[in-house]
Amino acid sequence: MTLCDIGNSSVDILEDEKLSKVTISDFDFANQSKTVYYISVNSALSEKLSTLNNWINLEQYIDRTCYYESMGIDRIVALQSINDGVIVDAGSAITVDIVDYGNFEGGFISAGLKAMRETYVNISPNLDYSFNFELALDKMPKNSPDALTYGFLGLLVKEIARYEKPIILTGGDALVLQPLFKNALVDELLIFKGMKQIITKAKLC
Amino acid sequence: MTLCDIGNSSVDILEDEKLSKVTISDFDFANQSKTVYYISVNSALSEKLSTLNNWINLEQYIDRTCYYESMGIDRIVALQSINDGVIVDAGSAITVDIVDYGNFEGGFISAGLKAMRETYVNISPNLDYSFNFELALDKMPKNSPDALTYGFLGLLVKEIARYEKPIILTGGDALVLQPLFKNALVDELLIFKGMKQIITKAKLC
Known part of the structure; x- marks a missing residue:
């Protein structure tokens, strides 16, 4: 297949x-x-x-009625593969979607790693730092790489941690982001699992 | 002067x-x-x-020893003007700095409104939406403008609210951001107040 x-x-x-x-x-x-x-x-x-x-x-x-009209089909398909949890799909954008025991609770969209790195550099050459994927989130940053990482990934990770749900990381940057997320599962095939479920359900093969 | x-x-x-x-x-x-x-x-x-x-x-x-080496001078000068609170300086970048009764606690840097709007559009034409400055932060988004706003400004506002300190908004986008911050004070002259304090302290005029 x-x-x-x-x-x-x-x-x-x-x-x-x-x-x-x-x-x-x-x-x-x-x-x-x-x-x-x-x-x-x-x-x-x-x-x-x-x-x-x-x-x-x-x-x-796909029955799109559970989702909103302009929601990307990739997000919807990934959601088919889980019953309860947060899906963090880290690609050119980072999408975050929450499923609460079968119900789509909503989600949000941040920029992807590459896009944000470029954004900071374009704002000022003084912001040309690589992100720190080992950033400690329990204290406020006191250096530039940490300040940039916190303002982007720190806020994202802290928000997601508050949902107290299983976290599934997928997309091209899933492994890069993993150190920031405690106990998160990386599943690079998540979207394909969702696609297979749709194929089975629709009896396509 | x-x-x-x-x-x-x-x-x-x-x-x-x-x-x-x-x-x-x-x-x-x-x-x-x-x-x-x-x-x-x-x-x-x-x-x-x-x-x-x-x-x-x-x-x-300025005595820079209380701050970190690569910290922008504009952030340091703005901090001279307050004793306790969070300064959100919304310009080409959005800097967030915390002062706890005279002590600099640290801070972080997000991209500015214009830069983030461009970043989303550059990622995909499907992300070409204006931000919703009336966004409700107590529920997860279920439409694209809210999903983008939440993934950028929502996370920022929620983080800053948790400090439970007076919030002072400054910079060119301070008034635009004000609806998202409850009880925040807008002070477009904050940095100049800091500069005046330095001039007085150094007895320059």
């Missing part, structure tokens, strides 16, 4: 349980002969794929 | 108690004949001003 999670800048592919990533420009979607199940937040690419018979957009099999 | 707070992109000027702002490129520093007291986070401009006798850099009169 081939599954694709199409983002704005790259595509995550799970083929025969092997995970790979390609940039959008290198993504050779027209030469796929097998059936591919996909989700996409990239509307330009979705439009092209809709003309190809072997590309099945899983979005059509 | 003329006071200048020189930032990365603009200069705030207090002349005879009248506040004005000019962009760095429009800042005609060479044609000032009067004595000007200034602070600057703009090292290129500081270097030029150091050759002019009538431009007095107040940084030399």
Whole structure:
């Protein structure tokens, strides 16, 4: 089975349980002969794929009424895979979504690591520091790398800790962020688990 | 008396108690004949001003030992003006600093409103929403503008509220942010109050 999670800048592919990533420009979607199940937040690419018979957009099999209209399909699909917890999907954006025993409680969106690093540097060359992923959150920062990390990741981690729910980290930066989250589980295949659940539920194969 | 707070992109000027702002490129520093007291986070401009006798850099009169080495002089000067509270300086960056009865407790740096708006749009055209400055912070967002606002300003406001200290908002976006902070005081002249304290203490005039 081939599954694709199409983002704005790259595509995550799970083929025969092997995970790979390609940039959008290198993504050779027209030469796929097998059936591919996909989700996409990239509307330009979705439009092209809709003309190809072997590309099945899983979005059509999802009941969106539990979620809000403009919510990214990737967030919705990841939520299918858990019953209770917080999903932190750290990619070009960091999305945080809460499920309370089957009910979607809401969520929020922060910028991704790469985007925030660039944002700080663009504000001022004085803010050109790498983030400190070992930051102690129980005291206020007294140096520049910690001050930047706290103002972005510190606030995020402290907010999520207050939910007192299991935390699942996914997305390209999940492992990088893990040291900041106590007892968080990293699951890079979370979105594909959600996709498989949708396929099973819709009896597609 | 003329006071200048020189930032990365603009200069705030207090002349005879009248506040004005000019962009760095429009800042005609060479044609000032009067004595000007200034602070600057703009090292290129500081270097030029150091050759002019009538431009007095107040940084030399500050005891930096209470603060950390790379901390912006604007943050340090603003802190001179209060004894107890949280200063939120919302400009191109948002700096948050805590003073506990005269002691600097530490602080952190978030991106400014304009920078974060651009960051979200650059991540994806799907994140092109204005912030909601009336956001309710007691529930999780279920729409895109609130999800973006919460992931940036919501986390910031909730963190600052937990300090249970007087909040003073300053900087160009202080009034825009005020609806999100309960009982916060807006003081656009805070940094100039700090500068005046330094001038008085150093007996410069």
